[in-house]
Amino acid sequence: MNLKSLANHLGLSQTTVSRALNGYSDVSLATRNRVSEAAKTYGYRPNVNARRLATGRSCVIGIAFPTDMNMFLDPHFIEFLTGLSEKASELDYDIMISSSQSEEEDVYRRFAEKGTVDLVILSNVDLSEERIRLLQDLNMPFIVHGRTATCDSYSYIDIDNYGVFHEPTKMLLEMGHDKIAILNGHPNRVYAIDRLNGWQDALKERGVTPNPDYMRAGAMSEENGYTFAMGILQLENRPTALLCSSVVMAKGAYRACNELGIKIGSEVSIVAHDDNVPLAQASDMNPPLTVTRSPLRDAGREIAIMAMNYLKGTDIKELQCLWHPELIFRKSVGAPPRSST
Amino acid sequence: MNLKSLANHLGLSQTTVSRALNGYSDVSLATRNRVSEAAKTYGYRPNVNARRLATGRSCVIGIAFPTDMNMFLDPHFIEFLTGLSEKASELDYDIMISSSQSEEEDVYRRFAEKGTVDLVILSNVDLSEERIRLLQDLNMPFIVHGRTATCDSYSYIDIDNYGVFHEPTKMLLEMGHDKIAILNGHPNRVYAIDRLNGWQDALKERGVTPNPDYMRAGAMSEENGYTFAMGILQLENRPTALLCSSVVMAKGAYRACNELGIKIGSEVSIVAHDDNVPLAQASDMNPPLTVTRSPLRDAGREIAIMAMNYLKGTDIKELQCLWHPELIFRKSVGAPPRSST
DNA sequence: TACCGTTTCCAAAGCGCTTTGGAAAAGACA
DNA sequence: TGTCTTTTCCAAAGCGCTTTGGAAACGGTA
Numbered sequence: 075m076n077l078k079s080l081a082n083h084l085g086l087s088q089t090t091v092s093r094a095l096n097g098y099s100d101v102s103l104a105t106r107n108r109v110s111e112a113a114k115t116y117g118y119r120p121n122v123n124a125r126r127l128a129t130g131r132s133c134v135i136g137i138a139f140p141t142d143m144n145m146f147l148d149p150h151f152i153e154f155l156t157g158l159s160e161k162a163s164e165l166d167y168d169i170m171i172s173s174s175q176s177e178e179e180d181v182y183r184r185f186a187e188k189g190t191v192d193l194v195i196l197s198n199v200d201l202s203e204e205r206i207r208l209l210q211d212l213n214m215p216f217i218v219h220g221r222t223a224t225c226d227s228y229s230y231i232d233i234d235n236y237g238v239f240h241e242p243t244k245m246l247l248e249m250g251h252d253k254i255a256i257l258n259g260h261p262n263r264v265y266a267i268d269r270l271n272g273w274q275d276a277l278k279e280r281g282v283t284p285n286p287d288y289m290r291a292g293a294m295s296e297e298n299g300y301t302f303a304m305g306i307l308q309l310e311n312r313p314t315a316l317l318c319s320s321v322v323m324a325k326g327a328y329r330a331c332n333e334l335g336i337k338i339g340s341e342v343s344i345v346a347h348d349d350n351v352p353l354a355q356a357s358d359m360n361p362p363l364t365v366t367r368s369p370l371r372d373a374g375r376e377i378a379i380m381a382m383n384y385l386k387g388t389d390i391k392e393l394q395c396l397w398h399p400e401l402i403f404r405k406s407v408g409a410p411p412r413s414s415t
Numbered sequence: 416m417n418l419k420s421l422a423n424h425l426g427l428s429q430t431t432v433s434r435a436l437n438g439y440s441d442v443s444l445a446t447r448n449r450v451s452e453a454a455k456t457y458g459y460r461p462n463v464n465a466r467r468l469a470t471g472r473s474c475v476i477g478i479a480f481p482t483d484m485n486m487f488l489d490p491h492f493i494e495f496l497t498g499l500s501e502k503a504s505e506l507d508y509d510i511m512i513s514s515s516q517s518e519e520e521d522v523y524r525r526f527a528e529k530g531t532v533d534l535v536i537l538s539n540v541d542l543s544e545e546r547i548r549l550l551q552d553l554n555m556p557f558i559v560h561g562r563t564a565t566c567d568s569y570s571y572i573d574i575d576n577y578g579v580f581h582e583p584t585k586m587l588l589e590m591g592h593d594k595i596a597i598l599n600g601h602p603n604r605v606y607a608i609d610r611l612n613g614w615q616d617a618l619k620e621r622g623v624t625p626n627p628d629y630m631r632a633g634a635m636s637e638e639n640g641y642t643f644a645m646g647i648l649q650l651e652n653r654p655t656a657l658l659c660s661s662v663v664m665a666k667g668a669y670r671a672c673n674e675l676g677i678k679i680g681s682e683v684s685i686v687a688h689d690d691n692v693p694l695a696q697a698s699d700m701n702p703p704l705t706v707t708r709s710p711l712r713d714a715g716r717e718i719a720i721m722a723m724n725y726l727k728g729t730d731i732k733e734l735q736c737l738w739h740p741e742l743i744f745r746k747s748v749g750a751p752p753r754s755s756t
Numbered sequence: 757t758a759c760c761g762t763t764t765c766c767a768a769a770g771c772g773c774t775t776t777g778g779a780a781a782a783g784a785c786a
Numbered sequence: 787t788g789t790c791t792t793t794t795c796c797a798a799a800g801c802g803c804t805t806t807g808g809a810a811a812c813g814g815t816a
Contacts, residue, residue: 076772076773078773088772092774096774120772124771124773125772127771127773129773
C-alpha cells in the first residue's frame with residue numbers, strides 16, 4: 075500500500091493525502107480524519123526512504139564507536155544508549171550504530187558523505203577533542219554528551235561534574251572528615267577532570283591539601299573499585315571517606331571493605347555518583363549508599379529530544395543543558411571514627 | 416556533488432556514470448576508470464536514500480531489543496554485536512538498533528511497514544518463538560543467532576551447544592570424575608537447554624544419574640557464577656568438577672573457590688564455554704581455564720556475511736551454519752581428588 | 757560492400773514521497 | 787448580486803538514484 079493507491083481509494087489527490095497525514099491545516103479536519111482512518115485500516119505507512127529523499131532528512135541519529143575501546147561493555151554507556159533509543163523511537167527517530175576497527179573519524183566521514191544520518195551523538199569526550207572539530211568541518215550536526223572547553227560552540231548535555239564531587243566533599247569536611255580519597259573515572263575524560271577539581275577545590279577551601287596517595291583513576295568497573303579501594307584502605311594513614319565516580323565502582327569498594335573488615339558508615343564513609351544503572355542500585359546496598367544522583371537514562375532520553383529540536387532549527391544556545399544532580403544521604407556516610415580526629 | 420553534475424563534468428550520461436560506478440561491464444574499462452577517478456577527486460558518494468528508493472533495498476540490518484530485559488548489559492550480546500557491526504561496515508551495510516519499552520514485536524512491525532531495514536537479526540531465542548512466526552508472517556527477512564525446533568525453515572548460525580557440554584562431560588568422566596555440576600545460562604534459552612541435554616546424555620551414557628542438586632541456571636554473570644558455585648561447593652557431597660556456560664560465570668566460580676579455599680585443577684576441575692569476550696580471557700586466569708571455544712565476535716561477523724548473501728538471494732539451505740567449538744585443555748582441569756573416588 | 761554481432765553509451769521512466777504554486781469552491785461582506 | 791477572502795484541494799515538479807530498452811559505433815565476416 076503506497077500513497078498513490080491510498081489516494082485512489084479515497085478519491086483524493088496524493089498531495090491532499092500526504093498533507094492530511096502530516097497534519098497540515100490546509101486540509102479540512104473532516105478529510106484529515108477520513109484519511110488517517112483509511113490509512114489505519116489499509117495499514118499504510120509512508121515509505122521512509124522515499125520520504126527521506128523528498129525531505130532531505132533521514133530522521134536517523136548516528137552513534138559511532140571504535141570496537142577496540144569497548145564502550146559497549148561499559149554499563150554506563152549502555153544505560154545512556156537505552157534512554158536515547160527509547161525516546162528516539164517515541165519520536166520516530168531511528169538509531170544507527172556504526173563501528174570501525176580503525177578510526178572513529180572514518181565513520182563520521184562516511185555518515186556525512188552518504189547522508190545516512192542527520193546528526194550524531196558524541197560520548198566519552200576528552201580534552202583534546204578532534205572529533206568535534208572534524209564534525210564542524212564536515213558540517214555534520216552533532217550533540218555532545220559531556221562538554222569540552224569549546225562547548226559554547228555546540229549543543230550538549232552534561233551534569234555539573236564539578237559539583238558532583240565538590241558537594242559531597244564539602245559535606246564530609248563539615249562532618250569532620252579530612253582524609254577523603256577519590257576513586258575517579260578515566261583520567262582523560264573531561265567529567266573525571268571536573269570531578270577531580272571539585273574535590274580538590276573543596277579541600278583547599280577548607281585548607282586541606284589534597285593527598286596524592288588518595289587519588290585513583292581508571293575505568294569505572296567493579297574490579298577497579300575493588301582494587302583501588304584495597305590499595306587505599308591499606309595505606310598506613312588510611313582515609314576516613316571514599317568518593318567513588320560510580321555506584322559500580324562503589325560496589326567494588328564495598329567488597330574491599332568487607333574483605334578488610336572495615337565497617338562502612340562508621341569506620342569509613344562512602345559516597346558515589348549514581349548514574350542509576352540497573353545492576354547497581356545504591357539504595358539496595360548494605361548499607362545503603364549515599365549518592366549524587368542523575369540517571370544516565372534520562373540524559374539519553376533528553377538528548378533524543380534535543381536532537382529533534384536541533385534538527386527543527388532550534389538555536390544552539392537553547393540546546394545546552396547542564397543538570398545538577400541531587401545529593402541523597404544514606405547510611406553509608408557517618409561521622410569519622412574518633413581515632414582519626 | 417551529485418550524480419548529475421558528476422556526469423556533466425565528465426561529459427557522460429547519468430546512466431553511464433551510475434553503471435560505471437557500480438561496475439557494470441557494459442561500460443568500457445577505460446571510462447569506468449575515468450569515472451571512478453573523477454568520483455574520487457570530486458569526493459562524490461551516491462546519496463543512500465536515493466539509492467534506497469531506486470533499488471528498494473536499504474542495506475540496513477536491524478536489531479530490536481526490549482529495554483526491560485537489558486540485553487545490552489550482557490557482554491556476550493555486545494561481543495556478538497561488535498562482530499556484526501564491524502563486518503557490516505566492511506560490507507557497506509548499516510546497523511540500526513531499535514528499542515521499545517513495550518513489545519519487541521512492535522519494533523519488527525514498524526521495521527517491516529516503514530521499510531527501514533532489509534533484514535533483522537534475532538538473538539536470545541527461546542523455545543516458544545513467536546517472534547519467528549511474526550517475522551515470517553510479515554515477510555520480513557531475518558537470520559537467527561541460535562536455533563529453535565523449526566530451524567529448517569529459516570537461516571541461522573549456531574554452535575553445537577549440545578556438544579559444548581557433552582564433550583567436556585565425557586572427558587571429565589573418562590578422567591574419573593563422576594560428580595559434575597553445571598552452571599548454565601538462562602533456563603529458557605535454547606542454547607542452555609541444548610547444553611543441559613549434552614551434559615545429561617554424557618552422564619547417562621556412562622550410567623551416571625544427573626544430580627538435580629548439581630544444576631544451576633541463570634544469567635551468565637560473574638555474580639551468578641559466584642553465587643551458584645558457592646551454593647554447590649558447600650553441599651555436603653560436593654562435585655569434583657564444574658561446567659560453566661561462560662568464562663564470565665567461571666570467573667565467579669573461581670572467586671568462590673578462592674574464598675572457600677578450594678584448589679582449582681586438583682580439588683575441583685572447571686571447564687567453561689568460551690565466547691571470547693575481552694574482559695574474560697580464559698588463558699589469563701589462574702589457573703588457566705579449560706574451555707570449549709567459539710568466539711562470539713566471529714559469529715557476529717559471519718552473520719553479517721550471511722545477511723548479505725541472504726539479500727542477494729542465496730538459498731536458505733546454504734545459510735544454516737552450525738559451528739563446532741574446539742576443546743582447549745588447560746590447567747583448570749585435573750584428575751578428581753582421591754578422597755572422592 | 758553489405759550484413760550481423762558486439763561493444764559502448766544514453767534518454768527516459770520510475771522508485772514513493774513532499775512541496776510549490778495555483779485553482780476551484782465556499783463564505784463574508786457590501 | 788458582485789467582489790474579496792478564506793478554505794480546501796490538486797497537478798506537476800522534484801528529490802538523486804537505478805534500470806529498461808534501445809541506438810550508435812565498431813569490428814569481423816562473407
